[in-house]
Amino acid sequence: MEALAGIRRPELAAHQERSRHLVSRLGGDRQYEEICADLDRAVEFSACEGRSVADAIAGYLGDLSGAARAQLGTIVWSLGTFVPRNLPVMPKAAGRLMKTTEEHTTTRELEDIAASDPVLAAGILQAANSARFGSRFEINNIRDAVMRVGVPEARKALFASCVSRLFASKPLQEIWQHSQFVADSAWEIAGIAGMEQEAAYVAGLLHDIGRLAFVTAPVKMREWEESFLEAGFPRVYAEALVYQKDHAAFGADLLRKWTLPDGLVEAVEYHHRPELNKSALQAVLHLAEEMSVRVAWTPEEDLWREMRRRAALDQLGISTGQLSDLATTQKAGIRASA
Ligand SMILES: [Fe+2]
Ligand SMILES: [Fe+2]
Structure with a gap:
């Protein structure tokens, strides 16, 4: 190459x-x-x-x-074979949401899904009352909340609420914040590339779901992983040294178990290997990870950053300049909200 x-x-x-x-x-x-x-x-x-x-x-x-x-x-691999245990199950509401599409979902359907679960109801109310929608009156019922934010934003808020519970425990909060950042970036990048943004957003929320597997690992394994990370090994490399597989592979296993769409599973499985040109969604996820390194200063997760960025850009037909513009906008957004 x-x-x-x-x-x-x-x-x-x-x-x-x-x-x-x-x-x-x-x-x-x-x-x-x-x-x-x-x-x-x-x-x-x-x-x-x-x-x-x-x-x-x-x-x-x-x-x-x-x-x-x-x-x-x-x-x-000196600590034995790692088999993840007690992996989470996909929230039911996420399955219902996945079966609907943005164009064909009605506000009524979203209302029903949100009402089926208190965490989702809270998520949509929070979105509707956020400064972003500039409401002068407090919105306190689900119907008004869905109407206020509209179908695309309501779906985003509901997906985020579904996935957030998988990362509910304190040690997982950092991964959850990273996942939200990657989801927002994936939404933007998909927009630039003229792709369906919602699929990219959901894939972003789930892209590092495999990292949940490692939470179930024995303490000694976690310590070894941490020591390789501290020594500067990119995450994928550190995981492969300790667990025989990286988070992308474990994530794909989990999503397959949840019977999520093949395209989503494949994008998650290969999100650190865009040179394989598996799919446009895979390239979007890779660039969204890249934005996280560039804008949110998260550590690099894999090797050959420049070559892989180029492969993903080529796959999507977008330029380095467009990615840099997005980074500038995101940095300004972070500064404004600080
Ligand atoms: Fe990531
Ligand atoms: Fe990753």
Whole structure:
């Protein structure tokens, strides 16, 4: 792949840093410098081989001789096989909402869905009374709330309320805030690309749902994941080192279990690998993640940021300038609300 022909300096520095960290995990023994650097290279170049980071790690370990594999195995997948437990079920109302479409949904249907669940009712009332809709009078019933915000905004508010409960516990709040930011960005990017915005918004809310799986992991695994993140490993890489799979793969498994549409599942599964050109929705999610790094300063979740941004932009036919304009608008919005 042309984009990978030469490793740019910052990426080379990151590669060296990660390799050093892996060696330090092996007691700093210099005899492991080469295999650690090779492992990191195998992960980096998985992007041009169409492989996931987890597959690249498995492939590299599989090719090693017994002694080297045993040694590297003390830091890679050393805590056993991870099987997520007690995964959440999709709220019923989300299933009902998914079965309707923006064009064919009536305010009456949305009213019924909102009334079926107190969290949804509260969500739509909150939206209707927010400064954004500039109401001079307090709206205190669901019918008026739906009328006030209109069908598209009501659907957004209801989807957000459905998904928010999956992230209700305190440790998940940060992921929820990130998911909302990505959903808003996905909505904007889909608009620029002339795509259906609501599907992008919902995909944004759910894009990192796989991270819920890791909450069920043993403490030791969480600690290892955290230590790799602190050492500068992008999230996807850190997860693959500890859990054998990343959050995109776990997320797709969960959404499949919920029997959500294939296009949504595929976009979530590949949202960190836009070079595979799976779908426009996948590219939207990738760029929305990128906006989160750029505007909300969240840590990078994967490798090869520039190459992947370019692949996603090409897939959608939008320019770097359009993305930069959106970043500027979002930064101004964040400043204004601070
Ligand atoms: Fe994300
Ligand atoms: Fe992600």
